[in-house]
Amino acid sequence: MDAEISPPQVVARVKRLSEDRSTAFLELRNGSIVTCTTSGIWNLERGDIAFVDTEGGTVEFAPEELWDEEPWVGVVRLLSPGQVVIDVGGRLKILDEPLDIDLREGNTVTGYESRGITQVISEDPVRYIDLPTVDSVTVEQFKASPDRSLSFEDFGGHADIKERARELIEVPLEHREALTRIGARPIKGVLFTGLPGTGKTMLAKIIAHRADAEFYEISGPEILSKWYGQSEELIRKIFEDAATQERAIIFFDEIDSLASQRNEDSHEASRRIVGQLLSAMDGFTSDTNVVVIATTNRPQDLDGALRRPGRFDWEIDFPPPNLEDRRAILEASARRLNKAENLPHSHIAEKTANWTPAELAAIWSEAALLAVMESRDAIFEDDYVSGYERVAQYRRSTAHKSSERISGES
Numbered sequence: 001m002d003a004e005i006s007p008p009q010v011v012a013r014v015k016r017l018s019e020d021r022s023t024a025f026l027e028l029r030n031g032s033i034v035t036c037t038t039s040g041i042w043n044l045e046r047g048d049i050a051f052v053d054t055e056g057g058t059v060e061f062a063p064e065e066l067w068d069e070e071p072w073v074g075v076v077r078l079l080s081p082g083q084v085v086i087d088v089g090g091r092l093k094i095l096d097e098p099l100d101i102d103l104r105e106g107n108t109v110t111g112y113e114s115r116g117i118t119q120v121i122s123e124d125p126v127r128y129i130d131l132p133t134v135d136s137v138t139v140e141q142f143k144a145s146p147d148r149s150l151s152f153e154d155f156g157g158h159a160d161i162k163e164r165a166r167e168l169i170e171v172p173l174e175h176r177e178a179l180t181r182i183g184a185r186p187i188k189g190v191l192f193t194g195l196p197g198t199g200k201t202m203l204a205k206i207i208a209h210r211a212d213a214e215f216y217e218i219s220g221p222e223i224l225s226k227w228y229g230q231s232e233e234l235i236r237k238i239f240e241d242a243a244t245q246e247r248a249i250i251f252f253d254e255i256d257s258l259a260s261q262r263n264e265d266s267h268e269a270s271r272r273i274v275g276q277l278l279s280a281m282d283g284f285t286s287d288t289n290v291v292v293i294a295t296t297n298r299p300q301d302l303d304g305a306l307r308r309p310g311r312f313d314w315e316i317d318f319p320p321p322n323l324e325d326r327r328a329i330l331e332a333s334a335r336r337l338n339k340a341e342n343l344p345h346s347h348i349a350e351k352t353a354n355w356t357p358a359e360l361a362a363i364w365s366e367a368a369l370l371a372v373m374e375s376r377d378a379i380f381e382d383d384y385v386s387g388y389e390r391v392a393q394y395r396r397s398t399a400h401k402s403s404e405r406i407s408g409e410s
């Protein structure tokens, strides 16, 4: 049997036609574009598949299947007249509304780059099946088991912060009904600002424990990475669960990781998470006894919507501790340790200007190690001072590294 073999051709797709239809812009499989001009007009439409013979200079229709396009799957986020916004794996696309398909927000649809939306495959948003489903068991994971032994006495210094936190969180949780009777505006959100290690999480946990409140701890970066695609649902469920508790604190750590994301891909996702958080807070009823605490190192970067009345409109700053605070923190963080009498707290406090509470507390871990290595069952002055020196040494080396990094960057 004789076979007729055509010269080599490549498959291309019509990307665009010039207004007078004399020029066609064709996309090749490798993504590059070729321009084909004719003295007449091209009989092609956008999205058509064609054979292109680059040597012979011919362009002919080709069967559509030859393009073998990968379909995308996405969720309808917004319907506006004539147009649809689709979320495809966190990226938004604007497409023409199909004439023959009824769409609703939240539908899962498939489509092709060239043809737009072709089918509704589910009335509901697609789930990321490699992630666990968000149910009541998932919500349990976010409940931090309270450290029953932790009390205000463990939180050294910063009397003003403790007092303010009690006023803004503990009192409202304990006296919600009385405040409602007075007609006071409920306190829903309190922003904790301050550098890492300044005691924000610790104080929130102490208050939750004292107020006998359920404590939900959500980390901003984790919700963007681990719970990506389900984070809004997760936040909704956590708030629903909190609303059923007699008292609850929802602790949203590092909220700036959501509210100041500049990265293109995750920007949309974080915007939606913040939106869900705000709508959950706006949805508090008079029965909801929940205070949301969010922490950030960069309050200036937060989305203005978060700071509006009825949201995070109260702020407590955790500054670096002063001399007196440092002394109190050193004492408080050694409360439960076996130690000699009359340890030189004031001396160490003087030497630790600009240290964070976490760094101060670390002195005790080092001191305890030293004592154990010397077979002592209590911490003595030498252990304490050497513990201080070890943490100071560590601080110097990390400060050195980070200043190297900074000078290397410039």
Ligand SMILES: Nc1ncnc2c1ncn2[C@@H]1O[C@H](COP(=O)(O)OP(=O)(O)OP(=O)(O)O)[C@@H](O)[C@H]1O
Binding pocket: 154, 155, 156, 157, 158, 194, 195, 196, 197, 198, 199, 200, 201, 202, 203, 253, 295, 329, 332, 333, 357, 358, 359, 361
């Ligand atoms: N006022 C304090 N008194 C005693 N210890 C403290 C105090 N503040 C912090 N610490 C110690 O520092 C540790 C770290 O504090 P915490 O985790 O609350 O800091 P944070 O502000 O939440 O930091 P990050 O921003 O990194 O989450 C605590 O576990 C505790 O050991």
Ligand SMILES: [Mg+2]
Binding pocket: 200, 201, 202, 253, 295
């Ligand atoms: Mg923390």
